[in-house]
Protein backbone atom coordinates (compact mmCIF):
# COMPACT_ATOMS: atom_id res chain seq x y z
CA UNK A 1 0.00 0.00 0.00
CA UNK A 2 1.10 3.54 -0.59
CA UNK A 3 1.98 5.22 2.66
CA UNK A 4 0.58 8.75 2.80
CA UNK A 5 3.23 11.44 2.82
CA UNK A 6 3.98 13.19 6.06
CA UNK A 7 1.99 16.40 6.40
CA UNK A 8 3.80 19.34 4.90
CA UNK A 9 5.48 21.82 7.13
CA UNK A 10 4.58 25.37 6.43
CA UNK A 11 8.18 26.54 6.21
CA UNK A 12 7.54 26.00 2.51
CA UNK A 13 5.88 29.39 2.51
CA UNK A 14 9.27 31.00 2.54
CA UNK A 15 10.25 29.45 -0.77
CA UNK A 16 7.34 30.68 -2.84
CA UNK A 17 7.98 32.68 -5.93
CA UNK A 18 6.93 36.26 -5.52
CA UNK A 19 4.88 38.00 -8.15
CA UNK A 20 4.25 41.74 -8.20
CA UNK A 21 0.81 41.44 -6.66
CA UNK A 22 2.20 39.65 -3.64
CA UNK A 23 3.83 42.81 -2.35
CA UNK A 24 0.85 43.52 -0.30
CA UNK A 25 -0.05 45.86 2.42
CA UNK A 26 -1.81 42.95 4.00
CA UNK A 27 1.23 40.73 4.24
CA UNK A 28 1.09 41.01 8.01
CA UNK A 29 -2.23 39.23 8.22
CA UNK A 30 -1.06 36.42 5.95
CA UNK A 31 2.05 36.14 8.08
CA UNK A 32 -0.06 35.94 11.23
CA UNK A 33 -2.15 33.12 9.79
CA UNK A 34 1.07 31.44 8.69
CA UNK A 35 2.75 31.61 12.05
CA UNK A 36 -0.43 30.28 13.64
CA UNK A 37 -0.36 27.27 11.34
CA UNK A 38 3.37 26.76 11.85
CA UNK A 39 2.80 26.50 15.58
CA UNK A 40 0.31 23.66 15.16
CA UNK A 41 0.86 19.96 15.60
CA UNK A 42 1.05 18.78 12.01
CA UNK A 43 -0.03 15.19 12.57
CA UNK A 44 -3.42 15.84 14.13
CA UNK A 45 -6.20 14.10 12.28
CA UNK A 46 -3.89 12.57 9.68
CA UNK A 47 -5.52 9.76 7.76
CA UNK A 48 -3.77 6.43 7.34
CA UNK A 49 -4.32 4.10 4.44
CA UNK A 50 -5.88 0.88 5.81
CA UNK A 51 -3.30 -1.84 6.32
CA UNK A 52 -3.32 -4.97 4.20
CA UNK A 53 -2.55 -6.27 0.75
CA UNK A 54 -3.83 -4.14 -2.13
CA UNK A 55 -6.92 -5.68 -3.68
CA UNK A 56 -6.95 -6.64 -7.32
CA UNK A 57 -8.65 -4.12 -9.58
CA UNK A 58 -12.19 -5.43 -9.99
CA UNK A 59 -13.98 -5.41 -13.31
CA UNK A 60 -17.65 -4.68 -13.87
CA UNK A 61 -19.64 -5.69 -16.93
CA UNK A 62 -20.09 -2.76 -19.28
CA UNK A 63 -23.52 -1.29 -20.11
CA UNK A 64 -26.29 -1.33 -21.05
CA UNK A 65 -27.29 0.80 -18.06
CA UNK A 66 -25.50 4.09 -18.59
CA UNK A 67 -28.32 6.35 -17.50
CA UNK A 68 -25.87 8.08 -15.20
CA UNK A 69 -24.32 10.04 -18.06
CA UNK A 70 -26.64 10.35 -21.00
CA UNK A 71 -30.12 9.59 -19.73
CA UNK A 72 -30.81 6.31 -21.52
CA UNK A 73 -29.17 3.75 -23.80
CA UNK A 74 -31.12 5.10 -26.78
CA UNK A 75 -29.99 8.62 -25.99
CA UNK A 76 -26.43 7.44 -25.73
CA UNK A 77 -26.51 5.69 -29.12
CA UNK A 78 -27.81 8.90 -30.67
CA UNK A 79 -25.15 11.01 -28.96
CA UNK A 80 -22.35 8.61 -29.83
CA UNK A 81 -23.27 9.04 -33.50
CA UNK A 82 -23.49 12.82 -33.15
CA UNK A 83 -20.62 13.63 -30.77
CA UNK A 84 -18.42 10.54 -30.66
CA UNK A 85 -18.34 7.98 -27.90
CA UNK A 86 -18.29 9.14 -24.31
CA UNK A 87 -15.58 7.31 -22.42
CA UNK A 88 -17.63 7.11 -19.21
CA UNK A 89 -20.92 5.69 -20.40
CA UNK A 90 -20.04 2.02 -20.59
CA UNK A 91 -18.85 1.69 -17.04
CA UNK A 92 -20.99 -0.97 -15.42
CA UNK A 93 -20.18 -0.15 -11.80
CA UNK A 94 -23.44 0.81 -10.09
CA UNK A 95 -22.99 1.20 -6.33
CA UNK A 96 -26.05 0.94 -4.11
CA UNK A 97 -27.04 4.30 -2.63
CA UNK A 98 -27.71 4.56 1.08
CA UNK A 99 -30.86 6.59 0.37
CA UNK A 100 -33.27 5.79 -2.44
CA UNK A 101 -33.27 9.28 -3.95
CA UNK A 102 -29.50 9.77 -4.05
CA UNK A 103 -28.80 8.86 -7.66
CA UNK A 104 -30.41 8.38 -11.08
CA UNK A 105 -33.51 10.44 -10.42
CA UNK A 106 -36.32 10.28 -12.95
CA UNK A 107 -35.18 11.77 -16.25
CA UNK A 108 -37.42 14.73 -16.98
CA UNK A 109 -38.02 16.92 -19.99
CA UNK A 110 -39.32 20.30 -18.94
CA UNK A 111 -41.78 22.27 -21.03
CA UNK A 112 -39.47 25.25 -21.04
CA UNK A 113 -38.71 26.09 -24.68
CA UNK A 114 -35.48 28.00 -25.18
CA UNK A 115 -32.91 28.90 -27.76
CA UNK A 116 -29.14 29.08 -27.43
CA UNK A 117 -27.10 32.08 -28.54
CA UNK A 118 -23.33 31.97 -28.86
CA UNK A 119 -22.49 35.27 -27.21
CA UNK A 120 -18.72 35.07 -27.69
CA UNK A 121 -15.79 32.80 -28.39
CA UNK A 122 -12.53 33.34 -26.53
CA UNK A 123 -9.46 31.59 -25.20
CA UNK A 124 -10.21 28.65 -22.92
CA UNK A 125 -12.04 29.99 -19.91
CA UNK A 126 -12.97 28.90 -16.42
CA UNK A 127 -15.66 30.96 -14.76
CA UNK A 128 -17.54 34.23 -14.88
CA UNK A 129 -18.96 37.05 -12.83
CA UNK A 130 -21.72 39.44 -13.88
CA UNK A 131 -20.75 43.09 -13.74
CA UNK A 132 -23.37 45.77 -12.98
CA UNK A 133 -23.13 47.22 -16.51
CA UNK A 134 -24.39 43.96 -18.02
CA UNK A 135 -21.00 42.67 -19.13
CA UNK A 136 -19.21 39.55 -17.92
CA UNK A 137 -15.82 39.23 -16.30
CA UNK A 138 -14.33 35.87 -17.30
CA UNK A 139 -11.19 34.10 -16.05
CA UNK A 140 -9.03 32.19 -18.53
CA UNK A 141 -7.50 28.81 -17.84
CA UNK A 142 -3.98 29.95 -18.66
CA UNK A 143 -4.42 32.97 -16.40
CA UNK A 144 -5.82 36.42 -16.83
CA UNK A 145 -9.25 37.94 -17.09
CA UNK A 146 -11.25 39.41 -19.95
CA UNK A 147 -14.49 41.32 -20.12
CA UNK A 148 -17.23 40.22 -22.49
CA UNK A 149 -19.82 42.87 -23.27
CA UNK A 150 -23.55 42.18 -23.38
CA UNK A 151 -23.22 42.20 -27.16
CA UNK A 152 -20.34 39.73 -27.14
CA UNK A 153 -17.29 41.94 -27.62
CA UNK A 154 -14.23 40.46 -25.93
CA UNK A 155 -11.74 42.85 -24.32
CA UNK A 156 -7.98 42.62 -24.18
CA UNK A 157 -6.62 40.80 -21.10
CA UNK A 158 -6.95 42.93 -18.00
CA UNK A 159 -3.74 44.49 -16.75
CA UNK A 160 -2.46 43.66 -13.28
CA UNK A 161 -3.45 39.99 -13.13
CA UNK A 162 -0.94 37.56 -11.59
CA UNK A 163 1.00 34.80 -13.33
CA UNK A 164 -0.44 31.41 -12.50
CA UNK A 165 0.46 27.75 -12.89
CA UNK A 166 -1.89 24.80 -13.23
CA UNK A 167 -2.71 22.07 -10.76
CA UNK A 168 -4.70 19.25 -12.32
CA UNK A 169 -5.72 21.34 -15.28
CA UNK A 170 -7.41 24.19 -13.49
CA UNK A 171 -5.25 26.84 -11.97
CA UNK A 172 -7.65 29.55 -10.96
CA UNK A 173 -11.13 30.41 -9.82
CA UNK A 174 -13.51 32.80 -11.44
CA UNK A 175 -13.51 36.41 -10.33
CA UNK A 176 -15.92 36.81 -7.41
CA UNK A 177 -17.44 40.22 -6.87
CA UNK A 178 -17.71 41.45 -3.32
CA UNK A 179 -21.32 42.00 -2.25
CA UNK A 180 -20.54 45.75 -2.13
CA UNK A 181 -18.91 45.69 -5.57
CA UNK A 182 -21.33 48.29 -6.95
CA UNK A 183 -19.87 50.77 -4.46
CA UNK A 184 -16.29 49.52 -4.00
CA UNK A 185 -15.42 47.57 -7.21
CA UNK A 186 -13.67 45.02 -4.97
CA UNK A 187 -13.32 41.43 -6.22
CA UNK A 188 -11.57 38.21 -5.17
CA UNK A 189 -9.67 35.72 -7.29
CA UNK A 190 -7.88 32.49 -6.34
CA UNK A 191 -5.01 30.86 -8.20
CA UNK A 192 -2.10 28.48 -7.87
CA UNK A 193 1.60 29.20 -8.22
CA UNK A 194 4.11 26.71 -9.55
CA UNK A 195 6.63 25.23 -7.10
CA UNK A 196 9.80 27.26 -7.08
CA UNK A 197 11.93 24.14 -7.20
CA UNK A 198 11.43 20.44 -7.85
CA UNK A 199 10.03 18.63 -4.84
CA UNK A 200 8.48 21.72 -3.34
CA UNK A 201 4.71 22.09 -3.27
CA UNK A 202 2.64 24.49 -5.29
CA UNK A 203 0.91 27.20 -3.32
CA UNK A 204 -2.51 28.76 -3.58
CA UNK A 205 -3.34 32.40 -3.12
CA UNK A 206 -6.45 34.46 -2.70
CA UNK A 207 -6.18 37.88 -4.23
CA UNK A 208 -8.26 40.91 -3.36
CA UNK A 209 -8.26 43.71 -5.91
CA UNK A 210 -10.25 46.60 -7.29
CA UNK A 211 -11.52 46.61 -10.84
CA UNK A 212 -10.43 49.89 -12.42
CA UNK A 213 -13.11 52.41 -13.36
CA UNK A 214 -12.67 51.58 -17.06
CA UNK A 215 -12.73 47.83 -16.35
CA UNK A 216 -9.35 47.31 -18.03
CA UNK A 217 -7.15 46.50 -15.03
CA UNK A 218 -6.94 45.14 -11.51
CA UNK A 219 -5.72 47.78 -9.09
CA UNK A 220 -4.57 47.74 -5.46
CA UNK A 221 -4.11 43.98 -5.68
CA UNK A 222 -3.16 42.28 -2.44
CA UNK A 223 -2.70 38.68 -1.41
CA UNK A 224 -5.00 38.17 1.55
CA UNK A 225 -4.39 34.45 2.04
CA UNK A 226 -1.80 31.91 0.97
CA UNK A 227 -1.02 28.30 1.87
CA UNK A 228 1.11 25.55 0.33
CA UNK A 229 -0.98 22.88 -1.42
CA UNK A 230 -3.99 25.16 -1.61
CA UNK A 231 -5.64 24.60 -5.00
CA UNK A 232 -8.51 27.09 -5.13
CA UNK A 233 -11.26 25.99 -7.51
CA UNK A 234 -14.16 28.18 -6.39
CA UNK A 235 -14.76 31.06 -4.03
CA UNK A 236 -18.20 31.94 -2.72
CA UNK A 237 -19.00 34.87 -0.46
CA UNK A 238 -21.29 33.67 2.31
CA UNK A 239 -24.18 35.73 3.63
CA UNK A 240 -22.05 36.85 6.57
CA UNK A 241 -19.49 38.25 4.14
CA UNK A 242 -16.80 35.63 4.73
CA UNK A 243 -15.15 33.87 1.80
CA UNK A 244 -15.63 30.11 1.38
CA UNK A 245 -12.83 28.61 -0.68
CA UNK A 246 -13.04 25.14 -2.24
CA UNK A 247 -9.58 23.58 -2.54
CA UNK A 248 -8.91 20.41 -4.54
CA UNK A 249 -7.13 17.17 -3.70
CA UNK A 250 -4.79 16.23 -6.53
CA UNK A 251 -4.16 12.53 -5.87
CA UNK A 252 -6.75 10.08 -7.16
CA UNK A 253 -7.54 8.34 -3.89
CA UNK A 254 -6.42 10.84 -1.30
CA UNK A 255 -5.15 10.84 1.43
CA UNK A 256 -5.07 14.58 2.20
CA UNK A 257 -8.81 15.34 2.46
CA UNK A 258 -8.89 13.75 5.94
CA UNK A 259 -5.82 15.64 7.20
CA UNK A 260 -6.72 18.43 9.62
CA UNK A 261 -3.69 20.47 8.56
CA UNK A 262 -3.48 20.18 4.78
CA UNK A 263 -5.78 22.41 2.67
CA UNK A 264 -6.22 19.78 -0.05
CA UNK A 265 -9.77 18.43 -0.34
CA UNK A 266 -11.27 21.06 1.93
CA UNK A 267 -13.53 24.07 2.13
CA UNK A 268 -11.76 26.91 3.93
CA UNK A 269 -13.27 30.07 5.37
CA UNK A 270 -11.58 33.43 5.76
CA UNK A 271 -12.64 37.02 6.29
CA UNK A 272 -12.32 39.45 3.39
CA UNK A 273 -9.06 40.77 4.83
CA UNK A 274 -7.65 37.23 5.11
CA UNK A 275 -8.15 36.95 8.86
CA UNK A 276 -9.43 33.74 10.41
CA UNK A 277 -13.05 34.16 11.56
CA UNK A 278 -13.46 33.62 15.29
CA UNK A 279 -16.27 31.11 14.79
CA UNK A 280 -14.51 28.75 12.38
CA UNK A 281 -15.43 25.19 13.39
CA UNK A 282 -12.03 23.64 14.09
CA UNK A 283 -10.38 26.38 16.14
CA UNK A 284 -10.58 24.20 19.24
CA UNK A 285 -9.34 21.06 17.50
CA UNK A 286 -5.72 20.59 18.53
CA UNK A 287 -3.41 21.05 15.59
CA UNK A 288 -6.09 21.85 13.04
CA UNK A 289 -5.58 24.35 10.24
CA UNK A 290 -7.70 27.25 11.55
CA UNK A 291 -9.11 28.11 8.12
CA UNK A 292 -10.87 24.75 7.72
CA UNK A 293 -14.65 24.94 7.34
CA UNK A 294 -15.57 21.46 6.06
CA UNK A 295 -13.38 18.50 5.12
CA UNK A 296 -13.27 15.26 3.13
CA UNK A 297 -13.67 16.37 -0.51
CA UNK A 298 -11.89 15.34 -3.69
CA UNK A 299 -12.27 18.15 -6.17
CA UNK A 300 -15.08 20.67 -5.84
CA UNK A 301 -15.49 22.52 -9.12
CA UNK A 302 -18.84 24.18 -8.52
CA UNK A 303 -20.25 26.03 -5.54
CA UNK A 304 -23.13 28.40 -4.84
CA UNK A 305 -25.34 29.59 -2.02
CA UNK A 306 -28.90 28.35 -1.98
CA UNK A 307 -30.75 31.67 -2.33
CA UNK A 308 -33.55 30.47 -0.05
CA UNK A 309 -31.42 29.30 2.85
CA UNK A 310 -27.96 30.79 2.41
CA UNK A 311 -26.42 27.30 2.68
CA UNK A 312 -23.45 26.43 0.51
CA UNK A 313 -24.02 23.66 -2.04
CA UNK A 314 -21.15 22.19 -4.05
CA UNK A 315 -20.54 19.87 -6.98
CA UNK A 316 -17.61 17.54 -6.49
CA UNK A 317 -15.55 15.38 -8.82
CA UNK A 318 -14.57 11.98 -7.46
CA UNK A 319 -11.85 10.12 -9.37
CA UNK A 320 -13.91 7.59 -11.41
CA UNK A 321 -17.66 7.65 -10.85
CA UNK A 322 -19.36 8.86 -7.70
CA UNK A 323 -19.40 12.60 -8.51
CA UNK A 324 -21.40 14.34 -5.82
CA UNK A 325 -23.81 17.15 -5.09
CA UNK A 326 -23.30 18.15 -1.45
CA UNK A 327 -25.04 20.49 0.94
CA UNK A 328 -22.43 21.87 3.29
CA UNK A 329 -22.72 21.85 7.06
CA UNK A 330 -20.31 23.80 9.21
CA UNK A 331 -17.52 21.44 10.27
CA UNK A 332 -18.89 18.50 8.30
CA UNK A 333 -16.73 15.62 7.07
CA UNK A 334 -17.81 14.63 3.55
CA UNK A 335 -15.96 11.37 3.64
CA UNK A 336 -13.36 11.22 0.87
CA UNK A 337 -11.40 8.90 0.73
CA UNK A 338 -12.93 6.92 3.60
CA UNK A 339 -16.20 6.55 1.72
CA UNK A 340 -17.00 7.10 -1.94
CA UNK A 341 -19.48 5.96 -4.58
CA UNK A 342 -16.62 6.09 -7.06
CA UNK A 343 -13.30 4.33 -7.55
CA UNK A 344 -9.75 5.43 -8.07
CA UNK A 345 -8.72 6.34 -11.61
CA UNK A 346 -6.97 2.97 -11.85
CA UNK A 347 -10.30 1.23 -11.23
CA UNK A 348 -9.26 0.11 -7.75
CA UNK A 349 -11.88 0.37 -5.05
CA UNK A 350 -11.49 3.22 -2.57
CA UNK A 351 -11.21 1.91 0.97
CA UNK A 352 -12.66 -1.44 -0.09
CA UNK A 353 -15.67 0.14 -1.81
CA UNK A 354 -17.11 1.55 1.40
CA UNK A 355 -19.87 4.08 0.69
CA UNK A 356 -21.21 5.04 4.12
CA UNK A 357 -19.97 5.46 7.67
CA UNK A 358 -21.38 7.03 10.82
CA UNK A 359 -20.15 10.57 11.28
CA UNK A 360 -19.47 11.08 7.57
CA UNK A 361 -21.89 13.11 5.46
CA UNK A 362 -23.71 11.48 2.56
CA UNK A 363 -24.05 13.36 -0.72
CA UNK A 364 -27.48 14.76 -1.56
CA UNK A 365 -27.02 13.14 -4.96
CA UNK A 366 -24.34 11.37 -6.95
CA UNK A 367 -23.53 10.32 -10.51
CA UNK A 368 -22.04 6.98 -11.44
CA UNK A 369 -20.55 6.92 -14.05
CA UNK A 370 -18.97 10.36 -13.83
CA UNK A 371 -20.30 13.47 -15.51
CA UNK A 372 -17.44 15.59 -14.07
CA UNK A 373 -19.55 18.40 -12.61
CA UNK A 374 -18.21 21.94 -12.85
CA UNK A 375 -19.93 25.29 -12.25
CA UNK A 376 -23.11 25.20 -10.15
CA UNK A 377 -25.90 27.69 -9.73
CA UNK A 378 -29.39 27.89 -8.28
CA UNK A 379 -31.93 29.44 -10.60
CA UNK A 380 -34.32 31.95 -9.07
CA UNK A 381 -34.89 34.24 -12.05
CA UNK A 382 -38.07 35.10 -13.93
CA UNK A 383 -37.05 34.34 -17.51
CA UNK A 384 -37.57 30.58 -17.20
CA UNK A 385 -40.59 29.98 -14.93
CA UNK A 386 -40.42 26.18 -15.34
CA UNK A 387 -36.86 26.18 -14.03
CA UNK A 388 -37.40 28.24 -10.91
CA UNK A 389 -35.57 26.76 -7.90
CA UNK A 390 -33.64 24.31 -10.06
CA UNK A 391 -29.97 23.58 -9.54
CA UNK A 392 -27.85 23.75 -12.69
CA UNK A 393 -24.43 22.11 -13.00
CA UNK A 394 -22.03 22.18 -15.90
CA UNK A 395 -20.56 18.79 -16.78
CA UNK A 396 -17.18 18.37 -18.42
CA UNK A 397 -16.77 14.71 -19.45
CA UNK A 398 -20.58 14.43 -19.40
CA UNK A 399 -20.76 17.09 -22.20
CA UNK A 400 -24.02 18.56 -20.93
CA UNK A 401 -25.74 21.04 -18.69
CA UNK A 402 -27.55 19.26 -15.87
CA UNK A 403 -30.73 20.64 -14.37
CA UNK A 404 -32.00 19.14 -11.14
CA UNK A 405 -35.53 19.53 -9.77
CA UNK A 406 -35.43 19.87 -6.00
CA UNK A 407 -38.18 19.19 -3.50
CA UNK A 408 -37.53 19.75 0.20
CA UNK A 409 -33.80 19.76 -0.48
CA UNK A 410 -33.86 16.42 -2.30
CA UNK A 411 -33.42 15.72 -6.01
CA UNK A 412 -36.67 14.54 -7.63
CA UNK A 413 -35.82 14.88 -11.31
CA UNK A 414 -32.84 15.29 -13.61
CA UNK A 415 -32.82 16.94 -17.02
CA UNK A 416 -29.89 16.78 -19.40
CA UNK A 417 -29.60 19.91 -21.53
CA UNK A 418 -27.35 21.06 -24.38
CA UNK A 419 -26.17 17.51 -25.11
CA UNK A 420 -26.55 17.93 -28.85
CA UNK A 421 -23.85 20.60 -28.78
CA UNK A 422 -21.28 17.92 -27.79
CA UNK A 423 -19.36 20.37 -25.60
CA UNK A 424 -17.82 20.07 -22.17
CA UNK A 425 -19.32 22.72 -19.94
CA UNK A 426 -17.27 24.53 -17.34
CA UNK A 427 -19.42 27.17 -15.74
CA UNK A 428 -23.06 28.14 -15.51
CA UNK A 429 -24.54 31.26 -14.02
CA UNK A 430 -27.70 33.32 -13.85
CA UNK A 431 -27.31 36.79 -15.28
CA UNK A 432 -28.95 39.88 -13.78
CA UNK A 433 -31.32 39.63 -16.77
CA UNK A 434 -32.52 36.24 -15.49
CA UNK A 435 -30.99 34.47 -18.50
CA UNK A 436 -28.65 31.51 -18.11
CA UNK A 437 -25.05 31.79 -19.25
CA UNK A 438 -22.73 28.84 -19.86
CA UNK A 439 -18.99 28.64 -20.55
CA UNK A 440 -17.86 25.62 -22.55
CA UNK A 441 -14.62 23.93 -21.52
CA UNK A 442 -13.01 23.95 -24.94
CA UNK A 443 -10.29 25.71 -26.90
CA UNK A 444 -11.71 28.16 -27.71
CA UNK A 445 -14.44 28.43 -25.10
CA UNK A 446 -17.86 29.59 -26.11
CA UNK A 447 -20.06 31.71 -23.92
CA UNK A 448 -23.61 30.56 -24.46
CA UNK A 449 -26.73 32.46 -23.49
CA UNK A 450 -29.97 30.56 -23.01
CA UNK A 451 -32.99 32.64 -23.97
CA UNK A 452 -36.69 31.67 -23.60
CA UNK A 453 -38.23 30.84 -26.96
CA UNK A 454 -40.70 33.41 -28.25
CA UNK A 455 -44.29 32.22 -28.18
Ligand SMILES: [Ca+2]
Pocket residue numbers: 296324334335336339340361362363
Ligand atom coordinates in the same frame (compact mmCIF):
# COMPACT_ATOMS: atom_id res chain seq x y z
CA1 LIG B 1 -18.36 12.58 -0.19
